[in-house]
Amino acid sequence: MHDTFQPVELAKSYLLLNHGPVVLVSSAFHGRRNVMAASWVMPLDFDPPKVAAVIDSRSYTRELVEASGEFALNLPCRRIADKVLAAGSISGREGDKFAHTGLAAFPAGQLGAPLVRDCVAWLECKVIAEKHNQQRYDLFIAEVVAAWADPAVFSEGRWHFPESARRTIHYQAGGSFFETGRAFDCSGE
Amino acid sequence: MHDTFQPVELAKSYLLLNHGPVVLVSSAFHGRRNVMAASWVMPLDFDPPKVAAVIDSRSYTRELVEASGEFALNLPCRRIADKVLAAGSISGREGDKFAHTGLAAFPAGQLGAPLVRDCVAWLECKVIAEKHNQQRYDLFIAEVVAAWADPAVFSEGRWHFPESARRTIHYQAGGSFFETGRAFDCSGE
Numbered sequence: 001m002h003d004t005f006q007p008v009e010l011a012k013s014y015l016l017l018n019h020g021p022v023v024l025v026s027s028a029f030h031g032r033r034n035v036m037a038a039s040w041v042m043p044l045d046f047d048p049p050k051v052a053a054v055i056d057s058r059s060y061t062r063e064l065v066e067a068s069g070e071f072a073l074n075l076p077c078r079r080i081a082d083k084v085l086a087a088g089s090i091s092g093r094e095g096d097k098f099a100h101t102g103l104a105a106f107p108a109g110q111l112g113a114p115l116v117r118d119c120v121a122w123l124e125c126k127v128i129a130e131k132h133n134q135q136r137y138d139l140f141i142a143e144v145v146a147a148w149a150d151p152a153v154f155s156e157g158r159w160h161f162p163e164s165a166r167r168t169i170h171y172q173a174g175g176s177f178f179e180t181g182r183a184f185d186c187s188g189e
Numbered sequence: 190m191h192d193t194f195q196p197v198e199l200a201k202s203y204l205l206l207n208h209g210p211v212v213l214v215s216s217a218f219h220g221r222r223n224v225m226a227a228s229w230v231m232p233l234d235f236d237p238p239k240v241a242a243v244i245d246s247r248s249y250t251r252e253l254v255e256a257s258g259e260f261a262l263n264l265p266c267r268r269i270a271d272k273v274l275a276a277g278s279i280s281g282r283e284g285d286k287f288a289h290t291g292l293a294a295f296p297a298g299q300l301g302a303p304l305v306r307d308c309v310a311w312l313e314c315k316v317i318a319e320k321h322n323q324q325r326y327d328l329f330i331a332e333v334v335a336a337w338a339d340p341a342v343f344s345e346g347r348w349h350f351p352e353s354a355r356r357t358i359h360y361q362a363g364g365s366f367f368e369t370g371r372a373f374d375c376s377g378e
Binding site for chain 2: 015018019020021039040041042043044045050052054078081082084085132133137138139141157158159164167170171172173174175176177178179180181182183184185186187
């Protein structure tokens, strides 16, 4: 693993997705691999942690995820937003999308799917087979089996973005993103 | 409806949730009503638009949603973040949560569930019964039957936040939120 990675406690891994960032979904099967951008991803449970993700039936990622039963969620930051947009704009069937977008892969801890370099956090996920959801809604449910974060950006269960370039991002539409913005605290009542 | 509301075209209503903001889930059944905060909500389809939302089995909202078959997603802004936190911290079984939090309700267009005033966008949703998902994962799938936004904040399919107070917000944990941050455009490759 890259030397700035730290494991994230599984029961706290939902905190990586709680604020709704865009992710890169990486997948692999029998020497083929792919990466796609996705906004329709959310935590589904705390412990054991689960996620829900929409993976279009026509996508190459779908083919690899169904064949392998796994995928990784990689949280990109503003620095690589142009590559995220490129990963969301073409199909992996047209050629290796890592090569095409300039995104670099490295091995996961527990999956055959690669992780994406220059991201700030990673969740390794194993699909819980739910055929009805997959076929009817393109909806995948998966258990998070490992999680990692750049400790300069996420540690002790909190994000603390050191600079704009390493902020997580949220997709709007038409090539337009938002940075994750200013943090603020409320006391409730 | 409040005079600063405008309808949002249903096929574009996913854009209200695409960037992953926290929402208030409002519900009602036979004169009882409730509102709770939720981060685990995402778009599920474009047209007809659908959403997926996690609604804990122990919550009062769950009881009202299962009884009525509907809920509304209200997008709060920074100005009412303290009330969002309060709505996420107590149960509606302890008393009317609108009264307790100071959140104000007004009638929806197509639902019996109320909408929440001082939010910036609203999605009215009818549950698509999926008992297995509800029972096993606390996961609700619903069709969006009406959507609204404050045109000063969202119009023509884009967010354009005029001020910090009206930015949508994203929940981290422990009373800490993020504002939706700066918008930026990418050209792809």
